[in-house]
Every structure is written in structure tokens, then in C-alpha cells.
Amino acid sequence: MTGRRRHRDPPDPEPEYVPGTLLDWTNRDEHWSWEERSCRYCGGPTNLRDSKRKPAHKVCAEEALTRQAAEAAEAYQIGNTK
Numbered sequence: 001m002t003g004r005r006r007h008r009d010p011p012d013p014e015p016e017y018v019p020g021t022l023l024d025w026t027n028r029d030e031h032w033s034w035e036e037r038s039c040r041y042c043g044g045p046t047n048l049r050d051s052k053r054k055p056a057h058k059v060c061a062e063e064a065l066t067r068q069a070a071e072a073a074e075a076y077q078i079g080n081t082k
């Protein structure tokens with residue numbers, strides 16, 4: 001990697017979403033627990049809870065939501081290709 005000139009790299013493509021901005025988990029009564037549990041997505045320890053009170057990192061939940069939305073859009077398109 002030495003000698004690689006960063007300033008000559010092409011600019012990074014725009015991300016589809018910025019992690020941490022999709023969900024609003026500012027309501028700590030609903031999305032925070034003192035009990036640390038394993039994230040349902042990545043298994044890492046987290047004090048956060050998703051909307052169903054399952055332990056989950058915010059970014060992991062957002063990734064899952066993004067994936068679900070993409071899959072739903074795909075299924076919708078397949079269902080409309082006739």
C-alpha cells in the first residue's frame with residue numbers, strides 16, 4: 001500500500017444512506033436497557049433495543065431495514081414484470 005497516492009484516487013461513490021441517520025432511537029425509554037445483551041444481527045454486546053425490544057445495534061437494525069426494503073422492492077418488481 002506504500003506509494004499509493006490518495007489524492008489521485010477517484011472520489012468515493014455516494015453512500016446510499018449514512019449509518020446512524022435512518023432510525024430515530026432518541027427515545028431511550030424504548031431503545032435503551034441497562035442490561036447488555038447480544039445483538040440479534042451481529043452478536044456483539046449492546047444496550048440498545050430495536051422497536052420490538054430485541055437487542056440490536058442501531059446500525060445493524062438500519063442495515064437490516066435497508067436490506068428488507070431492497071428485497072421488498074425487488075419482490076414488488078418481480079411481481080409486476082408481467
Ligand SMILES: [Zn+2]
Pocket residue numbers: 039040041042043044056057060
Ligand atoms: Zn450489531
